[in-house]
Amino acid sequence: MKILVAIKQVPARDSLLTAAASGKWIDESNLEYEINEPDAYALEEALQLKEAHGGEVVAVCAGPDRASATIREALAKGADRAIHIAVDDIVDWDTLATAKLLAAAVKTEAPDLVLTGLQSDDVGAGQAGVVMAELLGLPHATIIMQVDIEGGMLRVKRELEDGWFQHVGMPLPAVLTIQSGIKKLRYATLMGIKKAKTKEVKTLTPGELGVSHVASYELVGVTLPQKSKQTQMVKTVAELVEKLKNEVHVL
Amino acid sequence: MSGILAVLEAGHKLSAETLAAAVDLGAKLGLSVHSVEPGGTYTADGFTDGLAELIRTKQFQVVLFPHTYQVRDFAPKLATRFDRSLISDVIRLRVDSGVLFVTRQLFQGKMNAEIKPLGEPVFLSLQAGAYRAGEAEGVVVEAMPAAGAAPRQKPEEKFREAARAVDLSAAPIIVSVGRGIKEKENLSLIEDLAGALGAEIAASRPICDNGWLPMERQVGSSGQTVAPKLYVAVGLSGAIQHLVGMKGAKTVVAINKDENAPIFEVADYGMCADLFEVLPALTAAIRAAKG
Incomplete structure (x- = not known):
């Protein structure tokens, strides 16, 4: 079974974010990057499915040069090879345009299963998987907590709201978006890191994939959110305890 | 038209x-x-x-x-x-x-x-x-047009996992913990604070994903919805998926080292500080205040 996993590189989770001088995006000059967490779970699920059913795991990632660090990490964890869609201005590509790049790369591989995280920690549109499915003409399901494969059919456990779940069946090939926490994440081993250096990474450009950059929305500007409540900031523990006692009346 | x-x-x-x-x-x-x-x-x-x-x-x-x-x-x-x-x-x-x-x-x-x-x-x-x-x-x-081709997805009946052993919805005080706690071993700081306040412990999703606390203690869109008198958010950034589960809280106290963390947008009282420095002192001060 050939499984493709679409992964994204995002700013590290505890980054302190400020708007860039242009006001159109965050200031990226001093950021560190990491794999988007839900995509790490999608990769983990792919690796475990391969361990159970055999086959191959191919990671695909769209981004500038820096994305190669995230691709190497996926290879170190056990992906067999990778596709790097080289796009310097990836942050200017909207949800649909980015998904078109990913779908075009997936199409060249004709996989049995495509996995990705349910959303990204940066833009958070939560759509790449579903849009890819439509572009590829494949069935899909989202927010998946369990994947079972039997006789060319897929049976997945979807998370619904308020603690509800639902099993859904569908034929392969298909696209699934994976919920964080589906399995325990593995760490890359030293051996894995060493091996990753020799694994194949194919680089493709949007032009080679036949995808042109068309926008369906324009990002006007980014700002820090306004506070909706009047937050009283306290400096000391004593001050906080005084508030809990005299204003909140819980002590 | x-x-x-x-x-x-x-x-x-x-x-x-x-x-x-x-x-x-x-x-x-x-x-x-x-x-x-x-x-x-x-x-x-x-x-x-x-x-x-x-x-x-x-x-x-x-x-x-x-x-x-x-x-x-x-x-x-x-x-x-x-x-x-x-x-x-x-x-x-x-x-x-x-x-x-x-x-x-x-x-x-x-x-x-x-x-x-x-x-x-x-x-x-x-x-x-x-x-x-x-x-x-x-x-x-408007009326929904009749479906075309047969859908490829075959949905089964919806279900809930075994009944929740913990019902956070009725808790008057909740101490909730996020990623800022860093290690499972550090959860004792949260347990101590909750003990001093007589509070239930809750968490954001990543803490439960890691298996540090059971899923049933998760507050947010995929977890429980709570409305306590006091909600103390510790090391919890306040992603929207979490906020929708706790916005009914009467009073929110947030302790976070990132002054731009969205949790401060919904907090009544905020303390921009390192939780590892603040929590032991806060727990001791609350115990002392309660006598």
């Missing part, structure tokens, strides 16, 4: 807010307002086919959805069929000289982005609390 279509979800509390947004937007843009509530068994294929047919036939310019799990499952597919992006999780709509601008969050609520949709139809999904539910007069109710 054209207008705004609000796609409602039967029985979902966000449907009324979405309809109110459609009515407001219709007035501002001078468009007629329509609604449709697809019925029957949900499948992404079936809902997409039916709604695509309706939107194409009636040539709607704007399509609004509530940002529910179900909408997340099919609305991106529907928008793609019209070669548009769904602009998801919108928290504000603004019309300036007849032009629509929408605001959505980035980086789990740490930043807001204002976006101008290009081309039509415009597909938007609205986050909870973006609009107050209100009067919805003059809305034309």
Whole structure:
């Protein structure tokens, strides 16, 4: 079974974010990057499915040069090879345009299963998987907590709201978006890191994939959110305890 | 003939807010307002086919959805069929000289982005609390066209896991912990604080994903919804998925070392500090105050 996993590189989770001088995006000059967490779970699920059913795991990632660090990490964890869609201005590509790049790369591989995280920690549109499915003409399901494969059919456990779940069946090939926490994440081993250096990474450009950059929305500007409540900031523990006692009346 | 279509979800509390947004937007843009509530068994294929047919036939310019799990499952597919992006999780709509601008969050609520949709139809999904539910007069109710081809997804009955052993919804005081706690071993700091306050312990999703606390202690859109008298958020950034589960709290105290953490936007009292320095002192001071 050939499984493709679409992964994204995002700013590290505890980054302190400020708007860039242009006001159109965050200031990226001093950021560190990491794999988007839900995509790490999608990769983990792919690796475990391969361990159970055999086959191959191919990671695909769209981004500038820096994305190669995230691709190497996926290879170190056990992906067999990778596709790097080289796009310097990836942050200017909207949800649909980015998904078109990913779908075009997936199409060249004709996989049995495509996995990705349910959303990204940066833009958070939560759509790449579903849009890819439509572009590829494949069935899909989202927010998946369990994947079972039997006789060319897929049976997945979807998370619904308020603690509800639902099993859904569908034929392969298909696209699934994976919920964080589906399995325990593995760490890359030293051996894995060493091996990753020799694994194949194919680089493709949007032009080679036949995808042109068309926008369906324009990002006007980014700002820090306004506070909706009047937050009283306290400096000391004593001050906080005084508030809990005299204003909140819980002590 | 054209207008705004609000796609409602039967029985979902966000449907009324979405309809109110459609009515407001219709007035501002001078468009007629329509609604449709697809019925029957949900499948992404079936809902997409039916709604695509309706939107194409009636040539709607704007399509609004509530940002529910179900909408997340099919609305991106529907928008793609019209070669548009769904602009998801919108928290504000603004019309300036007849032009629509929408605001959505980035980086789990740490930043807001204002976006101008290009081309039509415009597909938007609205986050909870973006609009107050209100009067919805003059809305034309549309019928969902019959499904086309048989859907490929075969959904089974919905179910809940074994009954929750912990019911946080009735807890008067909750101490909730996020990623800032760093290691499972550090949870004893949270247990001590909760013990001193007589509080239940809750957590954001990543803590439960890691298996540090059971899933049943998770607060948020995929966990429990709580409304305590006091909610103490420790090392918890306040992603929207968490905030929707605790916004009913009467008083919110947030302790976080990032002054821009979105949790401070909803906090009544905030302390920008390292939790590892603050918690032992806070626990001791609360014990002392209680005598």
